[in-house]
């Protein structure tokens with residue numbers, strides 16, 4: 555199963571089982587985004603819509619993108635205001651679906667599945683207006699060093715591990731720098747705020763400068 559097929563399979567149980575990473579990242583996004591509203595927002599890898607309704611409250615227009623039809627179907631099944639649009643697309647391919655320069659891009663728990671961060675930062679740089687923000691919330695690489703990765707229980711009773719790539723902290727910041735972004739915030743988030751443990755989530759807030 556490739557990543558797209560795996561998410562199509564995982565979609566039916568994604569929201570049903572306890573998932574500390576998914577739940578902590580939802581809190582992180584809400585804590586990190588500066589207050590106020592954004593004209594044009596793009597949510598990359600919206601999945602089943604964990605963050606979509608909340609982002610919609612902060613957006614005049616929101617495009618929620620994912621390449622898994624089954625994850626998207628779940629997101630679309632929830633009531634959404636008319637300014638929310640869903641798009642099935644692979645975010646490593648040119649963003650022809652973009653209709654206006656974005657003020658905010660968000661990426662929650664998707665980049666671990668994407669081998670080349672440079673591809674996404676290059677597309678993000680083209681999509682954002684100057685001064686626009688790029689939020690990223692990912693499984694912390696320290697967790698990845700310990701073997702954590704996206705995985706789910708299959709109907710057959712086994713555990714399926716998805717194809718994942720380790721991106722070190724400097725991989726994010728250097729790719730961002732190469733594509734004209736400054737790092738406004740870099741934070742690490744822990745289970746139960748237990749700061750002596752391994753951080754679960756890393757978050758970045760980048761700003762397009764050039």
Ligand SMILES: C[S@@+](CC[C@H](N)C(=O)[O-])C[C@H]1O[C@@H](n2cnc3c(N)ncnc32)[C@H](O)[C@@H]1O
Nearest residue numbers: 561599600601604620621622625644645662664
């Ligand atoms: C772990 S889920 C996260 C979903 C949601 N953002 C959340 O936090 O619950 C990762 C999502 O990224 C999507 N995804 C992975 N690679 C993608 C790609 N290249 N293009 C578009 N979507 C992708 C998957 O289909 C899946 O819905």
